[in-house]
Amino acid sequence: SNSALDEIVHRIITAGLTDAKGETYIPSIVRVGVNAHHSISSVSMDSLVALRVESSDRAKGKRRLEKDRARIAILDESSIVASTLAFSGCSMFSRMTRTFDVVVVDEAAQAVEPSTMVPLCHGCQQLFLVGDPIQLPATVLSDRAKDHGYDHSLFKRFQTAGYPVSVLNVQYRMHPAIRSFPSREFYDEGLEDGPNVVADTERPWHKHACYGPFAWLDVRGKEFTPEGSGSKANRDEAEAALALVKDLMVRFTELREPGLMAVISPYKEQVRLVKSLFRDKLGAEIAQGIDVNTIDGFQGREKLVAIFSGVRADDKKGIGFVRDERRMNVGLTRGRSTMIVLGSARVLRKAGPWRRLVRDAKARRALFPFTRPFDKSIARLTSDTYKVEDEVYSEEGEDEEWEDDEDDEQDVDYGAESEPEGDWIPRAEPGMSDDYSDSGRA
Template identity: 25%
Template sequence: MTSRCSFRETGLLDNTRAVLAGDPKQLGPVVISKIAEEHGLGVSLLERLMRDNYLYKPDEDLGFDSQFITKLLKNYRSDHGDLLSLSFIVLIFTFHSDFLRSHPSILKVPNDLFYNGELQPCACPSQLYKQVELLPREGFPVVFHGVAGISQQLIGFPSLYNRAEIQVIKDYLKSLIKHFHQKNVSHIQPGETGIISPYGKQVDKIQMAIQSDAELSKENLENVEVGTVDKFHGKEFSVILMSTGRTFPRLLHKPHFSLGFVKDERRFNVAMTRARYLLIVVGDPRLLVTEKSWNNHTGSRVRARAYSHTQVCSMTSPHNRKAHSSVVDLAPPEHYE
């Protein structure tokens, strides 16, 4: 374990100026050791300066000293694919976010939660996704699909997987492919569709399920990217499907229960902002609404009539959605106010 870095220790400030680029609201340093985490090594130099140094802190109106920070709020993608994004540009350092250029409805919750609603979405709407039949609300490009499946683990492996969510992800992928074919799109292009899960084992199972599916195996899906949130950091896709993986509400009553990766606000921020035109999230709402970020996301989709649900899985038939035992039902919208 090493000590936290400072400008003085690096020698960067010897007759020069330093510029730091990054977004402390997204993924930070990967720290495995809990001891290192407790001693602050999970906090980047940029984030520490913004948190602890008065020069870089916002005033009462959430403004910054323009001598040190300039905040770029336009959120869009150029015609040539260059990423132009939220940035803090500082004479001493730069706070830069690789935020993708998203539809306003996709950007709203992360924008409100992490950026004080200051981002200005500038994405051009895509005609390809305006009439997707799978949307609970026509023209609203965000879906939360409630699934109460079963989180499972292999012996000796801490990572989780959830077969019910995998089935739903496959169903949505098939619906998207059908929609593409109706629009005379023969195969999925690079950067078109991505599938995210916080858990590596869920990623592996999704990949295996797609490859072994008789219908999907006939399609050209080599450009469909499947990976963890970390793999998708800095990337953007027209469509994102996300499987949260966690379930089992009864675990909430255990004193040492933790939502793990799902509770990580930075991973939530990255995952929710990878899509440009269509975002589909699959998860167990009974569990997710216990965490602030997910509560905001799920509640906003209920209020926007963009919530769908699948009947609950049974242990004996996790794949068969028609044989599930009961329906996931959310409280009225005011529950999320």
């Protein structure tokens, strides 16, 4: 997606790359495509072209020709060309005078095979497919296409055929308390923490158990389906998310910086509701700095604080695609320092892995009742006199499980090329260097 691409580009131009001598340098890079985030606009194709082709009164056709030539020159001169798979098929790539030494496809397990083949048409001596087959797969709407294997990625094809796959099992993203359950549930305890991950993810708000590193806030809300929509929303959880964000920003000024928090949900209508609520209550400028997106739209991204809204809260209904373990895996691993689940434990625990997560949260004393008024619940949970061990939960229905025949696949966010609202800017790393030596092209 464009947003995930921008995050990669931002990290490259701020943290740099390491050369063979162990020194950091900033490579020449161009970000090709639409909807480039303002934080990386300095390396976007449009900005670089504008520097070369000054506006003038010359004929429009002549200026267009000059811009086309500038684009090709920029592509030829750049060591790294960053593009989505779809945009790599545009005509300017076919007019380059150089080919690529290396092609790296990120989130390769989420792309259909024809899409992955597009950038390879421009020359490729070495291909790296990077992805997680235990997270969201390639997205295909047609059941007939699925029956013929169109939803299999090239990554999956190689893996199924027995091609050797290198497993990168050391994680540097999230606090060990966030990593704990996904590692056990989805990766057979295969994930290991990097050497500095605890120090990098510890934060002052962890002194309040309800603010992580991992916490489940049990909201007994009501789900609903907006008129004319096949999606679902939950106003109680949306307002609970608002209360949490407001309190965190008031207590901890660090979190007032745009781009550090996110609210994610499986449902598009919940995303719309949260965005609308945040704009109304926080103002457009502050709301824009909080990323609100679907799980499908957030794969490959991360935030310092992530809040997951499960939405489903009806005892008499199933939980739809919230039961999907791959979607659950993505949703629970987006937070770096804090991962908060907002959801009805009573309802979600009736489906396999969610039931195990409820038990895990209770065992770690990370499951808390969260009732209206939410500001009073927050005040209680963050009080100096609050004791986690005082929380008592009924075991009624804990082992109950239903056959969930509800299908809400039509609500999946298939807009992989869309640009989510909000700011995602990660922290810049110190020690940048402008030294650069061209040693290849990707």
